[in-house]
Amino acid sequence: MRYGVLGTGMVGQTLATRLAELGHEVMMGSRRADNQEAEAWRQRTGIRAHVGTFRDTAAFGDTLFNCTQGAVSSAVLQSVDANDLVEKILIDVANPLVLSPGTPPALTICNTDSLGERLQRELPRTKVVKTLNTCNCRVMVDPARAGGDHDVFVCGNDAGAKETVKALLRDFGWKTIIDLGDITGARATEQLMPIWLRLYGIYGSADFNFKIVRS
C-alpha cells in the first residue's frame, strides 16, 4: 500500500515511520519540496520513505493521513489537485486546537461541528475517517506505551473505508476499536482534547489513554 502523510510535525513523522516499518511505501508531504525535516526523516527511514509537496503526496498515496495542524488542514487539502483526493480514504488524526502561550487551549470548531465533518463537507468524494486523534502520536502507533487495555475511536460515513482503517489500526497494535458511527462522531472525539490536555498537565506524560468500561 502507498500512503501519503500530509504534515511533517511529530505526528506526521511518527505515523510515517510506523507505516514504513510495516512495509508500506510512504511519502511525507509539506508546503515546500525541500522541507528539511521531511528530508531528514527520509534519510533516517530508508528506501520506502519519500518526500514531496502536499500536491505530490496526495498524488502518491492510495490512502492519505491528515497530520497537519487542524487550523490549516482545510487550506492544505484545498491546495492539492482535487482529482487526487477522489475516492481515496483520508485518515484525519488532527484536532482543531489553538495552542498559543498565555491563553488556555481551546477548539476552533466544536459542539455543533468538527474538523472531521468540515473536511468531509469540503471533500464530498473523499472517504474521511476520523481516528487516533484522542491520544499522543507515540501511543497511536504503539498502544502498549499507555499500558494495559484501552480504546481507539473510529468514525466516518463510509463503512468500507472504516473497515480498511480498522485493519491498519490492528496492524498498529490496537485491540479495542470503538466505531462511533458517521463522521459527526468527530465532535465527540475532538472534544476529548480539553480533558486530554488537562490530564497531560497533571501527569507530565503523554503515555495514557481513554478506556470505556462497561458492565
Add this chain to the structure above:
Amino acid sequence: MRYGVLGTGMVGQTLATRLAELGHEVMMGSRRADNQEAEAWRQRTGIRAHVGTFRDTAAFGDTLFNCTQGAVSSAVLQSVDANDLVEKILIDVANPLVLSPGTPPALTICNTDSLGERLQRELPRTKVVKTLNTCNCRVMVDPARAGGDHDVFVCGNDAGAKETVKALLRDFGWKTIIDLGDITGARATEQLMPIWLRLYGIYGSADFNFKIVRS
C-alpha cells in the same frame, strides 16, 4: 450531615435516596413546595427525607447538590436567599445540555467556559465542586454498576471542599478519583457529554464509564 438536593429529576432523586441511605438528612428542593415527584420520593424514602422549595432546600443543607437541568441552574440558584449559599459547598453534577427532539444534543456553554465556572463566578462566596457529571446517575451512586475499575473526576477552586467531596464519593463506592485542579476543569468534564451520549446510543445502556489508563 444535612444535604440539600436542588432538582427532582432522576439525578436528584437518585442522589437524594443514596444520601438518605447513608444516614444523612436530605431535603429535595423544587420550584413549588407541593411538587408531587418530591412528595412521592419523601414517602418512599422515610424519616430522613424532607421536601421544600429551592429556597427551603438551600437553607436546610450544609452542603448542596445542583441536580437541576444545566439550562436553568443559574436561575434556580439566583432564586434562593444568597446568604444561604455563603461558604457552603455546592456539588455541581449538571451538564449544560440541550436535548430537544429532532436536533443533535449540544452544549449551551463549552470550550472557553463551562457551567461549573459560570456558577462559581455567579456565587463567588460558595465553594463550587464539579463532579459526577460524566456518568449516569445510577453509576454516580453505585460505581459497581458500570463494572470493573473506572474513574470519577473532581475539580474546584477550594482544596478543602474538594477533600470533603472526595470523602463522600468514597462513601458512594468510588475508588479512583482524579482531581483535575481548579473549576476550569469543568470545561473538560462537561465536554465528555458528546462522547457519553454517542456511546449511550451505541450501547443502549447507561452502565458504562470512562477510565484513564496509564503506563
